[in-house]
Amino acid sequence: MQENHAVTQVAIADLIARRWSPRAIDPDQPVSREHLLALLEAARWAPSCFGDQPWRYLVWDRFRDPAGWQQAFECLAEGNQAWVKNAPILALAVAAPNFGHNGQPNRWAQYDTGAASENLCLQAMALGLVAHQMGGFDPEAAKTRFNIPADHAGMAMIAIGHPGPVELLPAALAEKELAPRRRKPLEQWAFEGHWGQSVQG
Numbered sequence: 001m002q003e004n005h006a007v008t009q010v011a012i013a014d015l016i017a018r019r020w021s022p023r024a025i026d027p028d029q030p031v032s033r034e035h036l037l038a039l040l041e042a043a044r045w046a047p048s049c050f051g052d053q054p055w056r057y058l059v060w061d062r063f064r065d066p067a068g069w070q071q072a073f074e075c076l077a078e079g080n081q082a083w084v085k086n087a088p089i090l091a092l093a094v095a096a097p098n099f100g101h102n103g104q105p106n107r108w109a110q111y112d113t114g115a116a117s118e119n120l121c122l123q124a125m126a127l128g129l130v131a132h133q134m135g136g137f138d139p140e141a142a143k144t145r146f147n148i149p150a151d152h153a154g155m156a157m158i159a160i161g162h163p164g165p166v167e168l169l170p171a172a173l174a175e176k177e178l179a180p181r182r183r184k185p186l187e188q189w190a191f192e193g194h195w196g197q198s199v200q201g
Helices: 014-018 033-044 066-073 078-084 109-126 139-146 171-178
Strands: 055-061 089-095 130-134 153-161
Touching: 014 109, 033 055, 033 109, 055 066, 055 109, 066 089, 066 139, 078 153, 089 109, 109 130, 109 153, 139 153
Parallel strands: none
Antiparallel strands: 055 089, 089 153, 130 153
């Protein structure tokens, strides 16, 4: 896998520094069922309010169910389709709106679903897989096509597969793939004591 390590202000865990969202995916190599279940198991062990686990994942495997995969693929924005066409697995992260134990609204459901998806992405990195989350999809089309309950929120589509050569990508995306990763510095968003007062080392 092409490496694109984060250049951090202070040292962090290697797995987190190595995690990124490549687009170059090998179109010919399936994801094993063992690896797919490991990704979902990692999501299962994410933290959640009351341990409610409000996340749901719909998964499509191009090698096992090409018609279903194609239906999911067609929910993606055109810009994402240009590279996701190579991904053997598509997954949709969905947040259930109410707590299971009392049926009351769970305002942390989307937050917790994000935590589960990050666990999935970190597990993918540990296995040498690509996992790239996308907001560019039509959640209403997905609800209609796959019978998702109307009150559930489609949060992100995730393309999963084995890394492939950058040459598989269109030129503009290949350029993004090779560009250094950037983040806002800590002092712009990490505050201490008062809003806007940067955390000091």
